[in-house]
Every structure is written in C-alpha cells, then in structure tokens.
Amino acid sequence: MLTLGHLAAYLGANLKGNPDAVVRGLAPLQEAGPEHLTFLVDKQYRKFLPECRAAAVILKAEDAEACPEAALIVSDPYLAYSRVSHLFETRLPAIKGIHPTAVVADDVQIDPTASIGPYVVIEPGVWIGPEVVIGAHCFIGARCRIGEGGRLAPRVTLYHDVVIGQRVVMQSGAVVGGEGFGFAKEKDSWQKIAQLGGVQIGDDVEIGANTTVDRGALSDTWLGNGVKLDNQIMIGHNVQVGDHTAMAACVGISGSSKIGRRCIIGGAVGMAGHLEICDDVFFTGMTMVTRSISKPGAYSSGTGIQPAAEWRRSAARFHQLDDMARRLQQLEKRLAAMTAGDNDTVPDA
Amino acid sequence: MLTLGHLAAYLGANLKGNPDAVVRGLAPLQEAGPEHLTFLVDKQYRKFLPECRAAAVILKAEDAEACPEAALIVSDPYLAYSRVSHLFETRLPAIKGIHPTAVVADDVQIDPTASIGPYVVIEPGVWIGPEVVIGAHCFIGARCRIGEGGRLAPRVTLYHDVVIGQRVVMQSGAVVGGEGFGFAKEKDSWQKIAQLGGVQIGDDVEIGANTTVDRGALSDTWLGNGVKLDNQIMIGHNVQVGDHTAMAACVGISGSSKIGRRCIIGGAVGMAGHLEICDDVFFTGMTMVTRSISKPGAYSSGTGIQPAAEWRRSAARFHQLDDMARRLQQLEKRLAAMTAGDNDTVPDA
C-alpha cells in the first residue's frame, strides 16, 4: 500500500494530484481500476487516457493535460515503471539463513544475511555474499563465488569454479559451467577433452530459465556487466559477451565467439564459432551469423513468411537462382550485342 | 493382461475373433508377436497385414477382410490406439500421500488422493486437487493451484501464482512462471522490470520437457484448454495461446503474442512479439513469423536443403536478388522499346 506522495518521491516525479491517495497494484492503462497505478509510454495509447480509471498515471509532461486522474510526471515513463514495479513484487520474501535440509560442505562461507533454500547442495570452497538468495534444489559447485544481492531461483545448477558478480539473477533450470562440447577426432570416434576453465559473470547479469552457459576449455567463459540472457539460450565454451549486451530467447552462440558491448541479439539467432562481433550490433530474430561483424548496425538473414503454396514456388526457384543469374547475364549480353548490331547496321543502311 | 472382449467393449469396437484371447502389449504392425495388439492406420502398411502375427489388429472395416488374425474394427484406428495405449502404461503407479521428505508449508491444501514425491518443496497458499501427482524434486511456488488429475513429472518448477486446470501433464524440466525478459533501457544499461503477473493454464494441457512458460509482466500469460506444447519450447510473457493449439519442439513465441485456436506450430518456429495469429493457422517447421496472420491456412519461410556447394551459389545470388530484379525489369523495358521501335519502323519502311 503506497501513497502517490511516496511514489513521487521515489521516482523523483512531479505529482499532479493528491499525495495521500493510495495505490495497491500496477496494471496496464486499459485494465487499470481505481486502486491501480498505470503508465503511458506509447503515443498510440494516448487515446485511452480520457477513459482511464487508474488512481494515477506515470506519464510525460506533454501528456499530463489529457490525464483525467492523478499524474506522476517523469521524463521516461517506461523507466519509471521499471523502477516502481519492484515495489509491487509478488514473490515471497526469502528467509535468511540456511534451511536445515541444505547439504553444505564444511569450509563454505555463507554471509549471515544470505538465504539458502531447502535441499540446496553446496560443495567445498564456496563463498556466498550478503543478501544472496539461493532457491530450493540449487546445486553450487566447488569454489563458486556469488556476489552480494545475487538471486538464484529454485533449481539452478552451478558447476565448480563459477565466479559471479553482484546482483546477478538466474532463473530456474539455468545451468552454468557445464562441460563444453570439446572432442578430438580419433579415426571414426570422438575423444572427450576435459573442460578445465571456469565461468566469470559480471555484475547485474540476468540468466533466463533453462539457459546454459558452458565452462571454458582452458580459459574462462565470460559474461560482462549488465549482460541479459533470456530463456533457453546456449552459450558455448570460451564465449565472451560484452557489457550490456542482451539476447532474446533461444539464441545459440558457438564456442570461442566474442561478442561486443551493447549488442542486441534477437530470438533464436544462431552464431557460428570463433567469430568476432563488434560493439552495438543488432541481429534480428533467427539470423544465421556465419561471419564476423566489424561494423555496428542491424543485420538479418532468412526469408519472410509466405502462404505455404507461394513459398514452395519461391523455395524451388531459390535452388535455380544461380542458373537464373547466368541466364539474365546471357540475355543482357545478347541484347547488348543486338543493339550494338543495330547500331552497326544503321550506318550501313 | 487384457482380453480382446474387454478391449472391444472399452473401444466400442466390433470384434472379429475370440473374445477370450489375451494380449500382453502393444507393438507396431511389423514387429508385433502373438502376444501383442497392433493397429493399421496408414494404407501403405496394408501390405504387411497378411504376414502380421499379432494377437489382434485394430483397423477399419474395409481392412478387416485382409486381416488373418483377430480384428478390432473401429472407425478411427489411430484414435482407438491412443485410447488403448494407456492400458499398457509402463510408468510406476504413483503412491498416494505426501512423502516424508517433502517440505510443505503450513497452510497448503493437498487432497488426500494426491501424491507428493520425495524432496518436493511447496510454498504457502498452494492448493493441490484430487488425484494429482507431483513427482520428485518438484517446486511449487506460493499460491499455485493444480486441478484434479494433474501430473507433474519429477523436477518441474512452478513459480508462484501459476493456476492450472484439470488433467494437465508436465514433463521433467518444465519451468512455468519464470520471470519474463522485461527490461527498460537507461542510457547504456538495462533496468529489470518486476514481473507481477502469473500464468493461467486450462484443462488437458501438456507441457513438454525443459519447456519454459514465463509469467506475465502485469496480466497473466495464458494457455487455453487442450493446448499441447512439446519439449524445449519457450513461451514469452503475456503470450496467449488458444484452445487446442499444438506446438512441436523448440518453438519460441516472443512476448505478448496472441495465437488462435487449433493452430499447429511446426518445430523450431520463431515468432516475434506483439503479433496476432488467427484460428486454424499452420506454420511449417522453422518458419520465421514476423507479422500477424489474419487468414487461416498454411504458412512457411526459409529455403530448402541443398548440397552445400550448390547452396553457396544460391545464397550468394540471394544477396544480388534486388539487383537481378532491377536488371530483369530493365531488359523488359529495353526489349519493349526495341519491339515498339520495330513496330514503329515497320510502317516507315
């Protein structure tokens, strides 16, 4: 239960309305009732403002006039929403201390403000910082370090030698430090290569549900500060991801590739191994990245969606493309020859 | 151990053969032995019927003549097979009651006919209905509700506020209610947005192994009745999936997309966010869905498989396509001009 006055102070917002009015939740503009706080980000939703029934709307100064209810005026309403959202968190607060069912090795150091859930298993040499929350069924391998304010949802697995910065969040099913896909060929069979490196993760990183980050083969796999990984992503061994790069779900990055800072990788993008991607690159969803990129900007591959019957024709022609290009060139030559011939013959006439 | 008479009654089938004959298992037509029940669905397998050694064959009336063994005559043999298959289930029956190692919060309501496996953790406010089976190592977050006859395989994670209908099946590694990928940009970095919505799941839904369904940002993510999700699927926050829509493995649906009823989404399809797909749409495997679809039917994208050397030529030409199209147009114009010239000059001649 928060008052608008409290929220205005928290956001540094200019409040137009009663500071003692109370909000009990957050809701989208069109669904908000008199107990809700809401926000206006996109101009195309401005038309819903007159009929908005929310207790208050977070918005820009230019929209305040049109707002029939209380307004919290800020320069970036979406950012303000992100900040205020945490005040309404529905997750249960963690219980400090170590659950009696946790199996913790003798020499593990756990800050007394940390929370270790039921059936957690922690191997020797681990250090767990202040205010860290380790959910039920997590496994923390030998010598891992988890910095202040980290939060592992239930059932996260860290293999040994995973070193994590501050305020890192990992969703359920994430596996960090698994053994990368390293094999040497011996005649027809594959000989496993022990994966001796670890994983280093910066501050403010998020790792999504069922995402996997493999340990390095010799050196460490590395995720920079502020890296955000959505669900079901695969990061191969020795990959390096620069600060504040974000990846949408289902991305696969093959081993030893190096991705710059502030990149945005769309969903289900696949990247070959040993590539270098510079800073500020954006790959649209499902792009197949088979070469290094040295120039910032947006990149794509694939073909757009079509009705299946039309697509079958396009796809069949794709296989003839090289032939078509040659025939096109042939036609150009012949036409040029004919025209030249015409020109030649004209004077002759 | 079932008799053909029992099976005929169970299926409402017309039995041609000895009702006291016994079957001990199900097997494919070509592998079935004298102790097996089998079935004939596809006409191209009819040729194997004469040599079939099964105790009995589930088939259509039109195939009964050709069957040398006992026949269970039905209108839809595949559907009959699906029904009868459950009589031969090899999974261990669940043990009713709460395993002594389960960690269950005080106010949780669990029906006495439910089964809670070893090392399950259940947070406060949960309701678990009759005949529900919760496998080992499952985590059930606060205020979840699991309707009658639900079955969670070992190691399923439900975050808080996941509400599930009746007879819902979830395979191992599924994560439902994880925090969606919501971040607001602040200069170069990303600020996390608390994910305050839940997940609502209808009746008769199936969720495959290691599939993830994120909770809503403000409202709930929603899966309708009879939705079937295969393994390794990713459903983003606020997605809505209509009744009886089925998705093959590895599909990724980005946040806030809304999919109609009775759609079939092929394997590894990727869908952008904020799209609307109408009822009865079929996407072939690996289709990249980047726009809304308002007309039922089949849709595709991508290119077909080729020998790599040929593919490299096609792919190189793809990058020249716009140029090729312009040159084609140019040729057409020039040829038109020439022909027109010919025509013009003819009268002059």
Next chain:
Amino acid sequence: MLTLGHLAAYLGANLKGNPDAVVRGLAPLQEAGPEHLTFLVDKQYRKFLPECRAAAVILKAEDAEACPEAALIVSDPYLAYSRVSHLFETRLPAIKGIHPTAVVADDVQIDPTASIGPYVVIEPGVWIGPEVVIGAHCFIGARCRIGEGGRLAPRVTLYHDVVIGQRVVMQSGAVVGGEGFGFAKEKDSWQKIAQLGGVQIGDDVEIGANTTVDRGALSDTWLGNGVKLDNQIMIGHNVQVGDHTAMAACVGISGSSKIGRRCIIGGAVGMAGHLEICDDVFFTGMTMVTRSISKPGAYSSGTGIQPAAEWRRSAARFHQLDDMARRLQQLEKRLAAMTAGDNDTVPDA
C-alpha cells in the same frame, strides 16, 4: 603435478627436454606460463612458438625445431591434448557410496564402487554399475540400467526403462525418457498416446546440458555408440542415431527419423520426422532438413547474413522469385523469336 617424463610415457610421445621438469596445468599457447603444458595444433599459431614460455609444448615433429622450450612430439597434437587434459581435471572426485539423503528403492542394485549423491531418488528395479557417479538431485526411474563408468552430473532425470552403456556422460538438466509428443486427433482436440517404449543408449555417449531425449512410443529411441550430443538438443520419440554421430547445440530431430553413422549435425539444425539420413552426412548450422538424404556429403539451407536494409530488399524479392523466373523465361522466348525473325528476314532482304 606431473613430470614431462610421465607425460611422454602416458602419451607415447618423443620428449625433447628434461624428463624431470614439472607441469602444473594446461594453457593455450599464448597464455601459457613456465608452469604450464601447452600444445600447437593449427599452423597459423606457429608464429607464437618462438615467444612461448610454457614448460613444454605438445607438437608435431615438424614443429619441434622451432620450439624454444621442451617439446612432446606426437603425430596428432590435438588428440594428445584431449588425452592429457583429463590429468588436470578440476572437478571434485566423487565420493564412493550412497549419500544418506538419497532415496533408493529396496531392490535397486548399486555397485559398491558407485557414487550416489545427495537427494538422489532411485526407483525400483534399477541397476547401477561399477564406478558410476550419480550427481546430486538426479532422478533415476524404474528399471534403468547405467553401465560401468557412467557419470551423471547433478540434476539429470532419467524416466523409467532407460538403458545406458558404459562410460556415458550426461550434463545437468538432461532429461532422458520423457514422454514423446504423441497425440491422436479427435475432432478439434488431441488425445494423448501413452509412450510405452524406452531409450537405449550405447557406450561412450555424451548428452549435453538441458538436452532432452524422448522415450519411444512403442519401440525404443536409440543412440548408438560414441554419439555426442551438445546442449539443448531435442531428440524426438523413436529417433535412431548411428554410431559416432555428433550434434552441436540446439538441434531438433523430430520423431522417428533415422540418422546414420559418423554424421555431423551443425548447431540449431532442424529435422522433420520420419526421415532417413545416410552415413557420413554433414549439415551446416541451422539447416532445415525436410527430406531424406541418401548420399554422403555436406548439405545446407537458409540465407547468409546481410545488413538489415539490404536483407529487406533481398527478402522482398524472394517472394517475387517465381514471377521473376517466368519473366526471365518470357524474355528468353521473345529474344529467341526476335533473333529467329532476324534470321528469317535476313535471307529475305
């Protein structure tokens, strides 16, 4: 702490240098210090050899001259590296015996040299061979068999009736034997088909983190000897994978497809169901495999990466491809007719 003499004997290498010199770790050529062993595989790294500070370098005879430090001369340095890597394993050694928190059914047979971790759950009828390691939180379903030297990382789930050969490694989050995606259509809804088969896995197989291998519908899903599966792979029910086939991450193989021996499946390849792929096929990453392949070799699909603005033009033209092909053919006909006409008229002139 290993001496070069010991390593030379272990590898069958020809040692150039002091056999009593000691190495304490493995490192890449350019990062290795005086306590490290390193290796030279790729000729393009030969230039770094003169400045290498490693204790010793594993290399080919032809590179020994250029090596300023001790050399371990072998015919295949990468293979030698793979063998020697295991001597430097950083994983904690497993503790033999059954952890007191494991929940093990009465009739389970566990070899006394096996290691069963905390919170493992083992159902009836399971057999676990010598030197097997079962990590924390694993679930082993009824009647599974795990052959000698197998290693399951923490949190692996085996459903019932999964039979595993010797020396098989599974990474965290792997799910083997989940119920495949089998449904029969009944009007608008889907009726589940019980999945009655199991999974058979050969010797020396590796299964990556969060990879899922579904059980067979009637017969077994089958992975041959030496099969290597990277992370986040999906193997559908009844799939058969031949010996020594390797798949990179994020591959999806639909039900009942049969893949030959020694195939290499690139990352995020998708394969339709009921296909047959012969031995020695290589699919490049993200290939969409929609037909059977009967000829060994490399295959591809998709389009290469482009700057997004250029790609949009190519993609738009892709939809016009059939039209372009027809117009090209039309032009060729018209030009042929014109030329023929010219030829015709020439004699007339």
